[in-house]
Amino acid sequence: MREPDFHDLRETLLRGGVAPKHVRRTIAELRDHQTDLFGEALSRGCSFEDAEREASMRLGDEDALAAVVLARPELQSWTHRWPWIAYGVTPTFLLGLAFVTLVLLLGFSDVVRTDQHTFSERWGSPESVWSVAGAVRMFASFGLPMLLAATCCFVAAQRRVAVRWPLIGVVIASIVGAAVQFNVAWPQGPDVSGALAVRITVPPFPGSVGAMLRATATCALTLGPFLWWKKRVARA
Amino acid sequence: MERNNSPFMSAVPELLLLRLLANEELYGYEIVRKIREATGDAISLGEGVVYPVLHSLEAAGALKSRRRVVNGRERVYYSATKSGRTRLANLAAHWTRINDGIRLALAEMTHA
Numbered sequence: 558m559r560e561p562d563f564h565d566l567r568e569t570l571l572r573g574g575v576a577p578k579h580v581r582r583t584i585a586e587l588r589d590h591q592t593d594l595f596g597e598a599l600s601r602g603c604s605f606e607d608a609e610r611e612a613s614m615r616l617g618d619e620d621a622l623a624a625v626v627l628a629r630p631e632l633q634s635w636t637h638r639w640p641w642i643a644y645g646v647t648p649t650f651l652l653g654l655a656f657v658t659l660v661l662l663l664g665f666s667d668v669v670r671t672d673q674h675t676f677s678e679r680w681g682s683p684e685s686v687w688s689v690a691g692a693v694r695m696f697a698s699f700g701l702p703m704l705l706a707a708t709c710c711f712v713a714a715q716r717r718v719a720v721r722w723p724l725i726g727v728v729i730a731s732i733v734g735a736a737v738q739f740n741v742a743w744p745q746g747p748d749v750s751g752a753l754a755v756r757i758t759v760p761p762f763p764g765s766v767g768a769m770l771r772a773t774a775t776c777a778l779t780l781g782p783f784l785w786w787k788k789r790v791a792r793a
Numbered sequence: 794m795e796r797n798n799s800p801f802m803s804a805v806p807e808l809l810l811l812r813l814l815a816n817e818e819l820y821g822y823e824i825v826r827k828i829r830e831a832t833g834d835a836i837s838l839g840e841g842v843v844y845p846v847l848h849s850l851e852a853a854g855a856l857k858s859r860r861r862v863v864n865g866r867e868r869v870y871y872s873a874t875k876s877g878r879t880r881l882a883n884l885a886a887h888w889t890r891i892n893d894g895i896r897l898a899l900a901e902m903t904h905a
Binding site for chain 1: 839849869
């Protein structure tokens with residue numbers, strides 16, 4: 558039997574807001590069911606083609622199946638039911654939580670409080686220390702917003718969501734990410750402790766070209782591939 | 794049989810599924826086959842229609858499922874939970890009342 562792919566059904570369900578896990582499961586079970594129906598028809602002496610036709614007919618046409626699934630709101634994903642929370646509130650909350658976690662981790666890890674001597678023993682040469690500091694700063698100000706914006710696009714792509722929602726999520730992640738400026742000053746000597754500094758600026762970030770650039774880059778690097786993918790899928 | 798999607802009939806698949814799964818663990822294809830046998834083909838659903846109903850009942854806590862490999866194929870087996878059996882009792886009582894009401898009404902119409 559030709560393996561049915563239920564492509565149209567999958568697309569209809571995802572566009573209708575059904576949670577991807579329910580879509581995957583429904584299609585896997587329908588596929589199994591169709592195989593059973595096909596086997597049953599063959600065992601009754603039907604020809605290969607007749608068995609295939611009968612199996613499809615008994616399973617029901619894809620429009621009818623889609624209508625039954627879409628009529629059940631309990632199978633819809635929460636991101637479809639509350640897109641403002643999914644793409645508006647969640648990125649802001651997660652980004653804030655990530656910043657707070659990072660500050661607490663660094664603050665309590667004793668790294669910035671140790672003097673240069675013990676710090677170098679732990680981290681190696683001063684060069685590697687500065688590269689660790691740079692990496693942390695880079696991760697906080699660019700990596701985290703980028704990760705979150707990319708997640709918004711991925712979730713939206715997986716759920717075939719209208720472009721406006723990931724757009725909102727990406728813009729929020731980019732702006733919040735750029736608004737928070739994270740600085741780590743490592744210990745400079747035996748009596749000079751390091752410091753963590755978190756500064757929040759308000760868009761349009763006066764005097765901070767870096768923040769503007771970061772926000773623009775985050776938008777471009779996440780929305781660009783997402784829109785390209787959407788266009789490609791629409792053409793296919 | 795003509796398919797009927799009216800709200801009145803929408804609880805029928807749920808009732809039948811809960812009744813079947815109250816005492817045994819079955820997978821989708823077996824469930825549909827047993828429904829056909831149990832109702833003497835009086836209720837014929839597009840067979841794929843059972844899956845959304847099964848998933849909804851599971852989401853509501855009325856059913857539980859587990860994967861089992863049988864003859865080299867992985868299948869999802871469903872069975873009723875305690876809450877599912879309570880739901881079945883309520884649904885069955887509801888349908889019995891409706892059935893009694895319709896029988897009475899039909900009997901009155903015959904006498905009139």
